[in-house]
Every structure is written in C-alpha cells, then in structure tokens.
Amino acid sequence: MLISTQKNHVERLCEIHHFNTIFSKELLPYVEIHTFQKKESLSQEGEPFPYLYYMVKGKAKVYMTHKNGQRTLVLFAEAPCFLGEMSLLEVEPFAKGVTAMEDITCLALPLATCKSLLLNDTIFLRNLSRILAEKARNRSETLAKSYAYPFENRFAAFILISASEGVYNEMHTEVAEFLNVSYRHLLFTLQDFVVKGVLEKEGRNYIVKNDAFLKQLRDEMID
Amino acid sequence: MLISTQKNHVERLCEIHHFNTIFSKELLPYVEIHTFQKKESLSQEGEPFPYLYYMVKGKAKVYMTHKNGQRTLVLFAEAPCFLGEMSLLEVEPFAKGVTAMEDITCLALPLATCKSLLLNDTIFLRNLSRILAEKARNRSETLAKSYAYPFENRFAAFILISASEGVYNEMHTEVAEFLNVSYRHLLFTLQDFVVKGVLEKEGRNYIVKNDAFLKQLRDEMID
C-alpha cells in the first residue's frame, strides 16, 4: 500500500475522475491517494475502517466472516465505486475484508477529519443515495433474473468477472458458496467446460480458451 | 384517496412517526396526509409521481410493465418506507404502479415545492442513504439465501406476506413470475399445501388453515 498526498498528484487524479461532481470542494484539501497492488488487503476484517474510499481504478473482492469462522465472498467491487460507505453511515460498524484483484487506486478521505463534512455534504449524499438506489434496484433484479437460468450461465458470468489475464483460479469451495450451488455441481459444470474446450486445466489454474462462449452464456441472462 | 392538510392532524401524525428524525423542520409546513383504501392505486404507472411519500402505515404492491406489455410484480413495500425516492433522485423518471394491499397512510411532500429542499436536506439524505444501504445489503443477502431452499419455503414466505386476513388469492401466473418458478411447479406446490391441509381451496381463494406450518417453512430460511 502506498499513500500519496502530493498536491500535484492528488489534483490531477481528482480532475480526471470528476471529484467535483461527487464531493463538494471543501473536501478536496483532505484527499489522499491510496494505491494497492494485486492481492494486497485494503482493509482488515472486523477492524474499524478509518477512510471513505472512492475507488477510481481496479477491482476488489469483499469478504465476510460468519460467527462460526467461515469466510464468505460477498461481492465484487469494481471502479468507480465507494468503499466504506457502510461504516460511514453506521449501517455496519466493522469493515469487511477487502482484497485487491488488480492494482487499485482510491481517493481516500480520512474519517477523522472528514466524517462530519461528508455527512453534511449534500452533493456527496445525493450521489451516494443515487448510487445506492441503483444498486438496490439492479442487484435484486439481476440476481433474480439470473436464477431463472441454469448454473452454467451464472458460472460463465462469474468466471469472466473473476478471471484475470485469461486465468481462472478461484477456490471451488468458496465459489460454490458464493454462487449458491453445490460443490458437486460446480465441479461437474467446470468439467463440462473443460470437455467442451472452453477452459483448459493447468495445474491449479484454468486457462480461458473460449472467451466468446462464456460471454454468450453470460449475455443470454442479462437481456 | 383522501388528502388532509389539517394542521392538527398533520402535526399529530408527524409527532407519532418521528418526522423530525427523518426530515428537517423546514419541510414540516409542506406535509400533507394521504390515505388510501385497500386495492386503491397510489400511483399510475408511467406517469411522473409528484410526491415523495413516507408511508407510515400499510402495505403495498409495486408493479412494472415491460416493453411487451407484460406486467410484473416487483416488490412489496411495507411501512415504514419511502415511495417515490427513485424519481426524486432521477434514477427512474416514471413511477411504477403501486396498489394498496391494506389501508395506507402516507406523509406526502409535494415535489413542486419540496424537491430542492429535500435534495439539500442532510438529515433526509443521510436517512435515505442509510435505508438504501440497508436495502441493498439485505435484499441480495436474503434473496441469495432463500434460493438455497426449495421453492416450498419461498412460497410459504410469499403466502404469509401477501395473504390478508387469512385469505390468499394472488394470480398464479403473476406469482410464478415474481418468484422465478415455473407455473407448473407453483401449482404443484400449492396442491401439496392443500393435500397437507395447510391451505383450503374455496372458489378462487385459498384459506390459510395452518399458519404455523407456513411460518416454520419461512423461518427455516431466514436464519
């Protein structure tokens, strides 16, 4: 993890990503730039999260751990998006675990100095509301729709989103839980992809050989 | 539909439902009380919706119509909740169709006079954000979890929420679509409930005979 507060750097990035349409100007002086490398952790689970992040580049996995100690993949966060809104709004006191899937760049606002500014910034709050409203709408709609299709389709979509540089190597147990399918059936479908030449197994990894095939399965669902 | 702007009435209701924790005081003078009877329409689909409603009592069904003219049940709205946030935030320009399932009472803020007050009211925006955040979180979580259970469970939950005074009489075609299950399978499960004596068919209606049974099926899912 790398923090930059260089005025130059900060201002350029804020410009590019239209900071002023998302936050009021008063917040600009507090912005830091946090960058993370692939596989790095953005937050430790269970600990309070002292920033509001606006992720402008990259992709991350968000995890949650249950009472029994089991860890579950909760969602994929893709730029541009917020991270840490939940604890800012005090919907969830503790952070979920977040891991970078690719190199990530965030505009970071330290809550220590910005919390009350944020909670009184109508530009920000309007944006947040709009984003959350869209999320709530999309999320359940897409999820519901996707369940009308066989697992093959959902899995194809998942492989596309989680593979990086043509290589899929998620843990089967975790994915099965995330996609609400039995481990057995996931393996079965995976095998089927291999037989069809869509994926190729190489040690622990699966190489995507027929991208188009997966995309077609995904797009069938989306409308 | 009945509109009241009697100061008495408005103030009493606002007091009871903690208006001041949800909106700033400046909005108080604009509040109207709108009441609807069971089966009445709160909004015509496709038309702009000129109010923000805060529903303090009752339950409603929200519908959407697709390009092809098919109408779909989208969600159940239960007090306390907002109606019309989407068009306020301009996420969706036109209203969905909303039908009262029971008698409904709403605090209504006319957008003509209140729109910009609302969009600059940090108390309101904070609340809206929090509610939407919780919705986004819950919705997908519950939905996902529920799909891990057989249809019987989801259906039981649906019957409980949609029945009024112990009578279930939704259209099977519509429900099948809403619950993402085939019409055939829905009928099959319904029949099964009848055979088990949980429901009793009476003309077009189904009388709930064994509430506890349905509740148990529902609660199995919820955790």
Next chain:
DNA sequence: CATAAAGTATGCTATATCTCATATTCTAAC
C-alpha cells in the same frame, strides 16, 4: 515430521424443478 483439517476430484442416486401437451374455465372486446 506427523497428523489433522481443508480442498480437490469423481461416481451414483435422489429430487426439485422445468418443459411440453392438452382441457377446462374465466374475462374482456367487439
């Protein structure tokens, strides 16, 4: 290093759910 726990892998059976076919009401439009 040894052992336990977790992940991977595969086969078989059971079941939830879908698809299609077909008949019978109901409802709305002319």
Next chain:
DNA sequence: GTTAGAATATGAGATATAGCATACTTTATG
C-alpha cells in the same frame, strides 16, 4: 352473446441440481 385470449388445472417425461460416499492432495499446526 360470441369469440379470442388469458388464467387455471393436470399429466408425463426430461433435466438441472443436491446429497452422499469415498479417495486423494494440499495446507496448516503442533
């Protein structure tokens, strides 16, 4: 009122997915 289009109803066969058993690997832990 007649007729077309929905909605209801039921049956039989197909398939997607779950469940269980079992074996082998990898990873963590003492």
